[in-house]
Amino acid sequence: MTTAVYFDLDGTLCSYAVPFEEQFESTVAPYGEPSEAAYDAYVDRLLDALDSCESEPYRRAFEAVTDRIPLDVTPETLAREYCEVEREASVVSADTRRVLDRVAKTAPIGILTNGDDRQQRSKLEHHGLAEAVDEVIVSNGVDVRKPDRRIFDLAKARLPADDYVYVGDSYEEDVLGARQAGFRTVYVTANDEPADVEAADAVVSSVGDLLEPESLPASIRPTFRTTS
Structure with missing residues (x-):
């Protein structure tokens, strides 16, 4: 059988060797000041996108971040860099x-x-x-x-x-x-x-x-x- x-x-x-919030902060910090509210918005939007099986969920999540805090970077770049950070932390x-x-x-x-x-x-x-x-x-x-x-x-x-x-x-x-x-x-x-x-x-x-x-x-x- x-x-x-x-x-x-x-x-x-x-x-993961590094907590997810620290991964987020290390991704955002080179471009501006990460905040707890921005992280919460990121998590909420990411989970919603994953639950709905949306395409490009990390980009969508970082769009929610750039709507809340001024960052000198695009959501696409943040998403790409975050995914690299997460992969390396696994x-x-x-x-x-x-x-x-x-x-x-x-x-x-x-x-x-x-x-x-x-x-x-x-x-x-x-x-x-x-x-x-x-x-x-x-x-x-x-x-x-x-x-x-x-x-x-x-x-x-x-x-x-x-x-x-x-x-x-x-x-x-x-x-x-x-x-x-x-x-x-x-x-x-x-x-x-x-x-x-x-x-x-x-x-x-x-x-x-x-x-x-x-x-x-x-x-x-x-x-x-x-x-x-």
Whole structure:
């Protein structure tokens, strides 16, 4: 029986060495004085654009910034420079790479993530992950986002298999969304203490924990067990 495994990206496969607000400030500061109100406007507009699967969400977000504070730069330039800052701040651990390498030996694997298609794929290329997986699906590239069942059904169509597992750090978007589409689920809590994990087949604090499959429930364990 073939099991396909999909992973979320941000917060699951990669973390960030620099907080998002600091990334914003370092992008804006060469052109003017960043403010808390400008950052809030940026976040609100970016999330709205991503939720609506709009094109060029970072440019749209920085248009909201330049409407609020005087900056000697275009939104297009800010968006481009911010995306570079965010990409450089992203971190993929050695344990995460080991998990991907292990799973890839016995199962088709993919990345299913919300976000801007160009930006998410640039992170994958930056870390050499695009070559490590069989499929990449990004919400803004397919006009539907998690937890909508349609994006999980698309994931199934892209990697035909008998069974599916999804690994992600958002209970609502990843665990509930995938579970409703028939995936078994691994909830990455990042050391938080979630109140409700009922829909998760397994709960881990990081992707690296999957290197110790004997601690996982029997329904999930074989997917991450080494073949050696």
